[in-house]
Amino acid sequence: MPVPVRQSYRVGSYILRQRLARRQRFPLIVELEPLFQCNLECAGCGKIQHPEALLRQRMSVERAIGAVEESGAPMVSIAGGEPLIHPEIDRMAAEFIRRRKFVYLCTNAILMEKKLDLFKPSPYFAWTVHIDGLRERHDESVCRDGVFEKAIAAIAEAKRRGFRVTTNTTFFTQDSPETVRSVLDYLNDELKVDAMMISPAYAYEKAPDQEHFLGVTQTRELFREAFADGRRRRWRLNHTPLFLDFLEGKADFSCTAWAIPSYSLLGWQRPCYLMSDGYLKTYRELVEQTDWEAYGRGRDPRCENCMAHCGYEPSAVFATSRSPRQAVRAMREAA
Numbered sequence: 001m002p003v004p005v006r007q008s009y010r011v012g013s014y015i016l017r018q019r020l021a022r023r024q025r026f027p028l029i030v031e032l033e034p035l036f037q038c039n040l041e042c043a044g045c046g047k048i049q050h051p052e053a054l055l056r057q058r059m060s061v062e063r064a065i066g067a068v069e070e071s072g073a074p075m076v077s078i079a080g081g082e083p084l085i086h087p088e089i090d091r092m093a094a095e096f097i098r099r100r101k102f103v104y105l106c107t108n109a110i111l112m113e114k115k116l117d118l119f120k121p122s123p124y125f126a127w128t129v130h131i132d133g134l135r136e137r138h139d140e141s142v143c144r145d146g147v148f149e150k151a152i153a154a155i156a157e158a159k160r161r162g163f164r165v166t167t168n169t170t171f172f173t174q175d176s177p178e179t180v181r182s183v184l185d186y187l188n189d190e191l192k193v194d195a196m197m198i199s200p201a202y203a204y205e206k207a208p209d210q211e212h213f214l215g216v217t218q219t220r221e222l223f224r225e226a227f228a229d230g231r232r233r234r235w236r237l238n239h240t241p242l243f244l245d246f247l248e249g250k251a252d253f254s255c256t257a258w259a260i261p262s263y264s265l266l267g268w269q270r271p272c273y274l275m276s277d278g279y280l281k282t283y284r285e286l287v288e289q290t291d292w293e294a295y296g297r298g299r300d301p302r303c304e305n306c307m308a309h310c311g312y313e314p315s316a317v318f319a320t321s322r323s324p325r326q327a328v329r330a331m332r333e334a335a
Contacts, residue, residue: 002195002236002334004164006123007075007102014074015321025258025287028314029075029104030068031273033264034059034092038082040108042142047081055081057265061092067263068101071283075102077128084111090118097124104128106168108142109151116158126164126194129155133175133183141172155191166195166238173214177225188235195238200247202274202308215305216297220249233333239309241333242326243316247307251316255296255303258287259314271295272310275302 011028018026036047037055068076076096083089084107096103105119106128119125129151132141138148158165167187171180180198187193200219214222223244226232232244245251261283262273268286270277275295280286296311297303303311320326 002238004123010074010100010102012321015318025256025292027071027073027261027283028259028317029077030071030073031260031262031310032064032068032076032078033080033262033273034064034078034083034086034089035081036265037085038080038108039085039110040082040142040144040147054265058086058088059265061088061095064092064263065095065099067268067283068096069099071261071263073101075104077104077106079106082108082111084115090115093119093125097122100124102126104166106130108147109154110147112154113150113157116154116161116163119163121162121164123164126166127155127158128166128168128197129193131167131169131183131187132171133169133179134186137174137179137183140174141170152191155193159192164194166197167193168197168199170199170201171214171222172201173218175222177222177228180222180226181229181231184231184235184237193236195236197238197309198247199309200307202306213305214307216307219247219305219307223247224249239313240316240320240326240330242319242330243309243313246312246316253312253315253319255306255311256315256318257295257311258290258292259318260310261286262310274306274308274310 035058036050038047078089078093083105086092089105093103093105101124103125105125107130109129112127112129131151132138135148139145155165169183184196184198187196200214200222202213227244227248237244242251246253257272260272262269267279267281268283269279270286270290271292280289294300295303297306320330
């Protein structure tokens with residue numbers, strides 16, 4: 001099952017409590033960036049374009065804990081930059097786990113095998129390894145040869161030690177239905193990762209490569225063809241069926257970026273980790289001082305080609321939780 005029963009129950013109960021409290025906006029998972037520095041220079045990412053002085057900074061464990069606790073989110077995705085560069089990343093993860101937060105530690109896996117001894121398997125912890133395709137395609141995406149092999153070796157060793165391992169794959173215009181199927185088949189059937197997340201690439205303003213981001217029409221065509229043979233139900237995808245419908249163009253939603261907010265060294269990023277319209281000190285300020293109706297496809301020109309999970313996966317989650325039929329469907333497809 002892509003999402004563990006314990007996590008599904010906790011998140012479902014959390015959503016119900018928010019609705020009973022009549023809260024209109026609340027976070028499902030915090031995208032935490034305790035540093036911006038990375039050991040790769042991927043062409044599709046703009047995070048390392050920050051000034052050198054900022055790249056050298058590290059968020060304290062106490063500050064990270066305070067931000068996530070203040071938001072109340074039951075889950076945290078620790079990203080960056082490359083979080084395994086952070087000297088206290090193991091203590092940061094352990095503190096979240098101690099508070100029974102579900103932790104996804106996102107990594108390019110270059111340092112992962114060396115750092116495994118710092119972590120312990122837990123039902124509240126999962127590695128999320130960035131895999132953008134098979135060997136040649138992945139190494140091209142991250143702009144360095146040999147990274148795919150390091151990542152695969154690290155995943156295999158983590159699985160051997162009893163860790164839960166998930167992956168995150170971003171698709172660009174260089175991809176085809178065949179490359180989508182080939183990498184997901186490999187991760188699902190050969191590497192046997194616990195769950196896989198997929199997303200069409202969004203155009204970071206500062207990314208070096210601005211030519212290979214997918215538009216909405218391209219995204220729908222790509223996933224509609226990739227899913228055409230029914231494999232999507234066999235893959236252990238870490239998504240609701242409605243979000244996968246959304247990628248195919250069978251369903252549409254409004255953006256709910258407030259449900260996956262981003263917190264970094266600069267503060268709470270408005271409106272999401274893909275766009276920078278200012279930073280705020282608290283999650284409450286983010287929610288109350290942001291004009292959320294101004295964002296999303298059909299509202300802000302910068303959002304026109306966005307179908308990213310940070311804006312639309314929570315929309316699908318909320319739609320699923322409101323519909324008994326969709327909830328049953330989600331359970332059946334996850335079984």
